[in-house]
Amino acid sequence: MSQYLSLKDHVYNYISEKINDGSLKPEDKINEQQISDALEISRTPIREALIQLAAEGYLESIPRKGFRVRNLDYNKAKELYEIIGLLDGRIAYLTIDIISEEDIRNMEFLADSMTAAIEQDLSNRYYELQVDFHNTYINLCKNQEMINLLNQLKRSFLRKYYVFGHSQEEIEILKETNQEHYEIIRLFKEKKKEELERYIRDVHWSKEKAIYDSL
Known part of the structure; x- marks a missing residue:
């Protein structure tokens, strides 16, 4: 067996x-x-x-x-973004008091590495780094069912890699998204629970961005 x-x-x-x-x-x-x-x-x-x-x-x-x-349509992607944003934001809220300085330094390193990956057109590497970035705090959460549900929803996306070079717009979107990673780090550092939760939910996982996962 x-x-x-x-x-x-x-x-x-x-x-x-x-x-x-x-x-x-x-x-x-x-x-x-x-x-x-x-x-x-x-x-x-x-x-x-x-x-x-x-x-x-x-x-x-x-x-x-x-x-x-599976071909993920825009409406389905929007629905998933909304739920993922709620879960990801809540997990950040729950872990902000237990995340260590070493964890935050690791997140800074990963964000810097994502910047380099964008500049060097390393699409798969960028994806791996952003997964590691979010998992740094997600894996600290004591609610394993919440983690499992979040990971299952994320697996619904087909666009797990990023295609660089097709348009300047896509590159700028990745740069903007990575700037959001730095803002998440700042909010973790300053222990701003509610603001961090709202930022991840309403900005980082904004439903308007779902169009890029439905292409």
């Missing part, structure tokens, strides 16, 4: 990474036989992984046709 579960997890990671790095794009059909050949495993754990990915929002199941990568 443990071997079977590990195979399913292996498939899960394989497919989610393909989505994250852009190898699989919205509405691309999942080829189960191709995955079976690539990973040299049977179809059963592949099917289980696909069902889990569909349940978490990565994929959608098409009757009699299999699975395809």
Whole structure:
């Protein structure tokens, strides 16, 4: 049983990474036989992984046709942004009194590293850094169910990587978003609970930004 579960997890990671790095794009059909050949495993754990990915929002199941990568529409993205903003902001509120100076220094380092990633067009690196940035305080939260729900909602997004070079507008959006990271750091430093919660909820996860995750 443990071997079977590990195979399913292996498939899960394989497919989610393909989505994250852009190898699989919205509405691309999942080829189960191709995955079976690539990973040299049977179809059963592949099917289980696909069902889990569909349940978490990565994929959608098409009757009699299999699975395809989900295309997130603007209205759905707005709804998710609103809920994520509420959870992320509340977690920041709950952790502001226990976050350490070392944690804050690490967040500063990560924000600086994101600036460098933008300048060097390191799209996947930028994504990894911003995940680490938010996880610095999220993982301090004592409410594990809140963390699990937040992470599940974030996994609903297909646009897990950032495509640099397509437009100056996209680059400016990333720069603006990273400036928000510095503001989050400032509010953590100054222990401004309510202001931090509002900023993350209403600015950092503003519903107007959802358009960029629905493209």
